[in-house]
Amino acid sequence: xxxxxxxxxxxxxxxxxxxxxxxxxxxYFLKIVMKRKWLTFVVLLLVGLFVFTAAGIYRYAPxxxxxxxxxxxxxxxxxxxxxxxxxxxxxxxxxxxxxEAGSVEKIIFTGGSDGDGRSPESIIAQxxxxxxGVAAADILLETESYITWENLVNAQAVAVENGLSTFIIVSDxxxxxxxxxxxxxxxxxxxxxxxxxTRYRSWQTQFSFLMRETFFYLLYGVERPFT
Numbered sequence: 001x002x003x004x005x006x007x008x009x010x011x012x013x014x015x016x017x018x019x020x021x022x023x024x025x026x027x028y029f030l031k032i033v034m035k036r037k038w039l040t041f042v043v044l045l046l047v048g049l050f051v052f053t054a055a056g057i058y059r060y061a062p063x064x065x066x067x068x069x070x071x072x073x074x075x076x077x078x079x080x081x082x083x084x085x086x087x088x089x090x091x092x093x094x095x096x097x098x099x100e101a102g103s104v105e106k107i108i109f110t111g112g113s114d115g116d117g118r119s120p121e122s123i124i125a126q127x128x129x130x131x132x133g134v135a136a137a138d139i140l141l142e143t144e145s146y147i148t149w150e151n152l153v154n155a156q157a158v159a160v161e162n163g164l165s166t167f168i169i170v171s172d173x174x175x176x177x178x179x180x181x182x183x184x185x186x187x188x189x190x191x192x193x194x195x196x197x198t199r200y201r202s203w204q205t206q207f208s209f210l211m212r213e214t215f216f217y218l219l220y221g222v223e224r225p226f227t
Contacts, residue, residue: 054210066103066193068103070164071107071168072095072107073152073155074110075111075151076111076112076122077121079121082127084121091172092125093132106138110142123143126141142154148179166190172195173194173195176192
């Protein structure tokens with residue numbers, strides 16, 4: 001009786017031990033290795049995509065198409081109190097230069113308020129431009145946008161109301177590729193005119209801005225089919 005009970009148990013233990021040491025165990029570790037290889041491949045693919053996109057943004061940055069248009073659209077940026085930040089001021093100054101050179105007849109400033117009681121970005125830009133000699137009648141505003149897509153959508157609506165159909169998009173060099181892709185998706189006849197100078201001068205600030213723009217460019221690529 002005892003013999004008949006012990007033998008099946010020993011056989012079961014032996015079978016289990018052989019599977020742990022044999023082919024089943026090898027197959028298990030092979031699956032782990034394959035999963036790690038696929039994970040490494042995916043990570044390298046994503047890193048490669050990020051680097052490739054960043055390089056494209058950087059190469060696109062110096063482009064200035066130099067065309068004439070009905071209006072310059074100045075993409076919003078931060079304000080400091082009731083004055084434009086240095087980054088925003090560079091954008092405004094570039095639009096003023098285009099206006100004074102006769103490249104555009106109007107300037108459309110974009111950007112809303114961050115809700116802390118300060119004036120919208122576009123109104124602060126308007127005040128600054130008037131101080132620099134731009135005629136108030138040649139300035140148009142949208143005051144509700146917070147992101148680049150909204151800047152362009154709202155500016156386009158203002159332009160249609162005022163019979164304007166061609167545009168020069170003004171922003172920092174590293175921002176231009178994403179902005180122009182959005183303008184294209186909106187069906188705008190638009191030309192790129194990045195600021196010739198930028199407040200992102202050190203390699204640390206430029207690198208940080210490039211990483212940020214690369215992330216948002218890729219994110220827009222994911223969202224793009226649904227916009």
